Amino acid sequence: MSSSGQSVVLLGPQRQPILEEVVQSLDLDGPFATITAGWQEREPDDDELDALLDGQSVNLNLYARWHDVLDRDPEYAVADRHQREVLDELQELYLLRLDYALDAVVMLQQRRGSADLRAAAVAEAVEAVRELDAAHLLRIGEVNGEFYERWPPHDRPVIAQHRAAVGRLLEGVTALVVAGGHVGVLVASMHLFNVAAALDAPVIAWSAGAMALAEQVVLFHDRAVQGPGNPEVYGHGLSLLHGVVPLPHAAARLLLGDVGRMAVFAQRFAPARCVLLDAGSRVDVDLDGDVPVGTRVLDLGGAVSVVSES
Amino acid sequence: MSTALGAPVSVRRLAIERLRERRPLDDAGVDRFLARHDVPIVEGQRCTFLHRGEAEAVTLVHRTVGLPGHLPLARIDSTDLWYVVVELPEGSRFEYQLEVKIDGRHDRFNDPMNHRRAHSPMGSMSVCYARGYVVPEWTQAHPEARPGELLELAVPSRALRRDTHVTLYLPARFRRSARYPLLVVHDGQDYLHYAAMKTVLDNLIHRLDVAEVVVALVDPGDRLVEYANSAAHARYLAAELIPYLEQRYPLQGTRTGRCLMGSSFGAVAALSTAYRYPELASALILQSGSFVFTDIGNDHGGGPAFEPVVRFVNRYRAGPRRVADRIFSSCGIYEPLIIPNRSMLHTFESTGMLVRYVEARDGHSWENWRDRLQEALSWVYPGAQKLFYE
Numbered sequence: 133m134s135s136s137g138q139s140v141v142l143l144g145p146q147r148q149p150i151l152e153e154v155v156q157s158l159d160l161d162g163p164f165a166t167i168t169a170g171w172q173e174r175e176p177d178d179d180e181l182d183a184l185l186d187g188q189s190v191n192l193n194l195y196a197r198w199h200d201v202l203d204r205d206p207e208y209a210v211a212d213r214h215q216r217e218v219l220d221e222l223q224e225l226y227l228l229r230l231d232y233a234l235d236a237v238v239m240l241q242q243r244r245g246s247a248d249l250r251a252a253a254v255a256e257a258v259e260a261v262r263e264l265d266a267a268h269l270l271r272i273g274e275v276n277g278e279f280y281e282r283w284p285p286h287d288r289p290v291i292a293q294h295r296a297a298v299g300r301l302l303e304g305v306t307a308l309v310v311a312g313g314h315v316g317v318l319v320a321s322m323h324l325f326n327v328a329a330a331l332d333a334p335v336i337a338w339s340a341g342a343m344a345l346a347e348q349v350v351l352f353h354d355r356a357v358q359g360p361g362n363p364e365v366y367g368h369g370l371s372l373l374h375g376v377v378p379l380p381h382a383a384a385r386l387l388l389g390d391v392g393r394m395a396v397f398a399q400r401f402a403p404a405r406c407v408l409l410d411a412g413s414r415v416d417v418d419l420d421g422d423v424p425v426g427t428r429v430l431d432l433g434g435a436v437s438v439v440s441e442s
Numbered sequence: 443m444s445t446a447l448g449a450p451v452s453v454r455r456l457a458i459e460r461l462r463e464r465r466p467l468d469d470a471g472v473d474r475f476l477a478r479h480d481v482p483i484v485e486g487q488r489c490t491f492l493h494r495g496e497a498e499a500v501t502l503v504h505r506t507v508g509l510p511g512h513l514p515l516a517r518i519d520s521t522d523l524w525y526v527v528v529e530l531p532e533g534s535r536f537e538y539q540l541e542v543k544i545d546g547r548h549d550r551f552n553d554p555m556n557h558r559r560a561h562s563p564m565g566s567m568s569v570c571y572a573r574g575y576v577v578p579e580w581t582q583a584h585p586e587a588r589p590g591e592l593l594e595l596a597v598p599s600r601a602l603r604r605d606t607h608v609t610l611y612l613p614a615r616f617r618r619s620a621r622y623p624l625l626v627v628h629d630g631q632d633y634l635h636y637a638a639m640k641t642v643l644d645n646l647i648h649r650l651d652v653a654e655v656v657v658a659l660v661d662p663g664d665r666l667v668e669y670a671n672s673a674a675h676a677r678y679l680a681a682e683l684i685p686y687l688e689q690r691y692p693l694q695g696t697r698t699g700r701c702l703m704g705s706s707f708g709a710v711a712a713l714s715t716a717y718r719y720p721e722l723a724s725a726l727i728l729q730s731g732s733f734v735f736t737d738i739g740n741d742h743g744g745g746p747a748f749e750p751v752v753r754f755v756n757r758y759r760a761g762p763r764r765v766a767d768r769i770f771s772s773c774g775i776y777e778p779l780i781i782p783n784r785s786m787l788h789t790f791e792s793t794g795m796l797v798r799y800v801e802a803r804d805g806h807s808w809e810n811w812r813d814r815l816q817e818a819l820s821w822v823y824p825g826a827q828k829l830f831y832e
Contacts, residue, residue, distance in 0.1 A: 209619065212620060240617065288472045313827050313831070314830055315829050315830075316826075339832055340831040340832075351828045351829065353537060356827055357816055357817070358821045366829075380831045
């Protein structure tokens with residue numbers, strides 16, 4: 133659920149789209165605002181998306197607006213670039229620590245001997261990872277806070293102009309539709325143009341779009357060319373969605389059969405639920421923030437399970 | 443034949459064995475046999491190499507460590523067909539030539555029955571793909587991969603006392619407003635010509651395996667001098683070329699945004715430059731480094747060209763030093779340099795550097811180095827794949 137009360141529908145990847153039927157099931161007849169900033173240069177290539185929304189969509193063009201800001205406000209552009217470099221370095225430092233912290237978990241999991249003692253040690257090692265994740269998120273928040281204090285977006289005329297335009301476009305829409313792509317670009321542009329604050333409508337999102345709505349963005353790719361990467365906290369999402377870590381393309385990107393690895397994943401982010409969003413998935417998050425019965429999640433034991441009546 | 447548990451297993455006879463047993467076996471039979479098979483004939487781990495023609499002797503010549511240097515081919519009675527069966531483990535790439543002795547004269551050439559060739563500055567070799575070896579698809583041009591651009595630069599160098607030629611790769615969608623990491627590649631033209639470097643970069647960047655990167659492809663004057671632990675070469679990179687590029691192109695300009703790369707002597711050049719300028723680059727890619735050393739005495743077997751290399755590697759091994767944060771190191775297990783490269787791992791790791799080491803069933807060849815580029819580049823400069831969820 134949203135902090136301001138929007139309902140959220142999370143979908144699996146839309147290569148074989150179910151968006152049209154979802155919109156019909158919600159009795160939404162438009163107009164719709166769309167965000168395709170995650171597609172970056174391909175942001176305007178939204179004909180297919182518009183067709184699924186019965187030609188009733190207006191693209192917020194956040195990627196183009198972002199570049200317009202960088203072009204027309206060079207002082208801010210330099211500061212923004214520097215800020216990204218700082219965040220990149222912060223992420224590298226975190227990943228270095230995370231490697232060792234997660235290695236410790238794995239080594240303990242694989243150790244022979246007393247099961248009880250080992251389980252306790254594993255639990256403490258996972259707790260250390262949780263503390264590291266939390267500390268990293270906090271530090272990102274501080275660094276971003278300092279940046280926005282030094283460069284208040286509302287004081288930058290170009291940003292303010294775009295924020296106002298985005299606000300006007302969001303007025304009266306029956307839903308906001310957020311597509312996937314580059315999750316970093318999506319989150320940054322949605323933050324910059326204050327989408328969450330201007331929104332008063334249900335949200336339908338998939339893939340990176342779903343991830344961007346959560347409280348924290350968690351990156352994962354167990355099948356990367358350089359080998360399984362450690363799931364990592366990337367930063368704050370829009371917090372339109374609480375208690376959920378969306379995992380798009382879960383079957384393709386995660387080693388779901390590696391129960392030990394998946395258990396650590398789920399335990400790191402508990403009590404938030406790690407929700408699997410594969411092709412055909414639909415998860416209507418209700419106003420209390422609960423996911424519906426039948427939702428596929430990673431349980432704390434690392435298995436894929438289905439939410440049942442409690 | 444039986445297994446360890448004693449259960450009999452059948453071993454399918456090789457095609458060449460079946461041919462040998464055929465009676466009568468005449469030229470037409472050999473013609474039909476050759477028409478039915480790709481040569482070399484790969485059957486499981488056994489590869490049959492063939493030659494056809496009158497000769498006093500035929501030999502398979504190669505540089506694969508572990509196999510006898512010259513493998514004689516046997517002639518099949520009543521024919522002019524020669525053969526030898528070599529066991530090549532799964533995933534192997536094997537480069538070879540044939541040597542034929544006629545009237546006491548030895549002629550060496552590529553296998554006319556095998557169209558596969560591996561190229562290098564030294565010429566070409568025939569190549570056999572053992573079972574399980576596949577040319578990585580990302581080494582072939584992909585129609586959807588946007589091509590980067592190659593710029594030719596002339597960079598004057600006081601350190602080297604010559605004008606250097608540098609080929610600069612700019613990724614597709616290059617923007618002046620962005621800031622790119624830099625990769626400096628020794629033997630740049632060879633990487634372009636023999637390791638498909640541009641195609642590989644275009645593909646890996648397109649697939650988001652590798653970050654958008656600017657690549658400076660440099661080439662030596664006298665390679666055996668400039669790449670063999672040369673102070674002048676190191677000064678050229680650290681004080682001339684990299685500052686030159688960072689002034690003119692939108693590069694990150696920080697240690698973490700720089701990587702030095704090379705193969706063979708080029709790897710020595712990368713390592714020795716980092717040794718002299720440890721603040722220059724945070725990462726090194728060292729492929730089949732010529733890290734020849736001696737533990738005692740001077741008999742390193744590399745010849746005079748290796749003298750400065752051996753002195754450098756001996757000094758480095760005696761007093762290992764952190765020269766970067768991360769090293770990607772790879773080597774073919776069929777090349778003589780496998781032992782020195784394995785030996786260097788502990789030396790590198792003892793300094794606290796993070797090392798990723800990869801071996802391949804391959805030799806000291808450009809295709810080996812090409813095939814490792816995905817692992818190397820994606821480790822040093824990972825692409826945004828982890829950020830993309832379409």
